[in-house]
Amino acid sequence: MHVLKWLGCAAIGATMFFAGSSAFAVTIGFSQVGDEGDWRPAWSKDMQEEAKKEGIDLKFADAQGKEEEQLKAVRSFIAQKVDAIIIAPVVVTGWDQVLGEAKKAGIPVFLADRDVDTADKSLFVTRISADFNLEGRLAGAWLAQASKGNCNIVELQGTTGAAPAIERKKGFEAVISLFPNMKIVKTQSGNFTTDGGKQVMEAFIKSTDNLKGICGVFAHNDNMQLGAIQAMKEAGLKPGKDFLLVSVDYVPAEKEALAAGDANASVELRSAIGKYIYPVVTDYLKDKKELPKWIVIPSDLHTAATPGN
Ligand code: GYE
Numbered sequence: 001m002h003v004l005k006w007l008g009c010a011a012i013g014a015t016m017f018f019a020g021s022s023a024f025a026v027t028i029g030f031s032q033v034g035d036e037g038d039w040r041p042a043w044s045k046d047m048q049e050e051a052k053k054e055g056i057d058l059k060f061a062d063a064q065g066k067e068e069e070q071l072k073a074v075r076s077f078i079a080q081k082v083d084a085i086i087i088a089p090v091v092v093t094g095w096d097q098v099l100g101e102a103k104k105a106g107i108p109v110f111l112a113d114r115d116v117d118t119a120d121k122s123l124f125v126t127r128i129s130a131d132f133n134l135e136g137r138l139a140g141a142w143l144a145q146a147s148k149g150n151c152n153i154v155e156l157q158g159t160t161g162a163a164p165a166i167e168r169k170k171g172f173e174a175v176i177s178l179f180p181n182m183k184i185v186k187t188q189s190g191n192f193t194t195d196g197g198k199q200v201m202e203a204f205i206k207s208t209d210n211l212k213g214i215c216g217v218f219a220h221n222d223n224m225q226l227g228a229i230q231a232m233k234e235a236g237l238k239p240g241k242d243f244l245l246v247s248v249d250y251v252p253a254e255k256e257a258l259a260a261g262d263a264n265a266s267v268e269l270r271s272a273i274g275k276y277i278y279p280v281v282t283d284y285l286k287d288k289k290e291l292p293k294w295i296v297i298p299s300d301l302h303t304a305a306t307p308g309n
Helices: 039-054 067-079 096-104 132-146 163-176 194-207 222-234 252-260 274-287
Strands: 016-019 022-025 027-032 057-062 084-087 109-112 127-130 150-157 181-189 216-219 244-249 265-268 294-297
Touching: 027 039, 027 067, 039 057, 039 274, 057 067, 067 084, 067 096, 084 274, 096 109, 109 274, 127 132, 127 274, 132 150, 132 163, 132 216, 132 244, 132 265, 150 163, 150 194, 150 222, 163 181, 181 194, 194 222, 216 222, 222 244, 222 252, 252 265, 274 294
Parallel strands: 027 057, 027 084, 084 109, 109 127, 127 294, 150 181, 150 216, 216 244, 244 265
Antiparallel strands: 016 022
């Protein structure tokens, strides 16, 4: 594991290459998951703005949450002979073939944000992302101390098969399993969306007689938590007061929910990360130096009392 060492430093990395006497811009294809929630559009905007600043010709493809669309986008980047491809994979499976095609075409692939599940790590150069398992552990640790190790929990999972849903769950469970009186009593996917979180919480409220005996809600992202807050309020419940709410992303709307006392903690997922990702790609294009397979962006937990900057 390699912790991102450039955080807080100015971004470096010139993005013009010189062939003989003429400079040419770097062309990068970026296959993005979609625009679910608040975090992802913020990151998409950041990637586009940073590319402009760096003089990178960015081909941005929104997969609308569908892996088939991502595969199409990557194949079209290969056909266009881009210099590099960045992928934020919707789900972890199904990547070997298309990554093999990029490798055969000599186009380096970088993973950003989400992970793939492949036995052949030579199919991508590196992955630049937060540690989702750590985020789950931080959320679990916060809930353990806030509930003094006594908590029946409902869990709102992210998109089934997506790296953050898998790892946040694993990390969270690893911590709560240390406490005999903490357990997940209901769990379902809300697909990382506000509506999904609201619907799942409405069903939980019904099936548990208004969350009787429940002490906490762990949502794999803020948007689902924000949907859950709406559902709880509509049922006359008091999220953040009678229930401990912890989630991940720390988007502006969640900060407001924390300040209003409707939620209790959120693990920050940075969205302004283009300035760390592009230099990794452009430096690699220049020197082809082998990189660690994972470059980790740090995660911090925030509460209303510790909002950070
Ligand atoms: O937490 C969620 C988004 O992949 C880590 O995806 C990311 C997650 C993020 O939809 O809000």
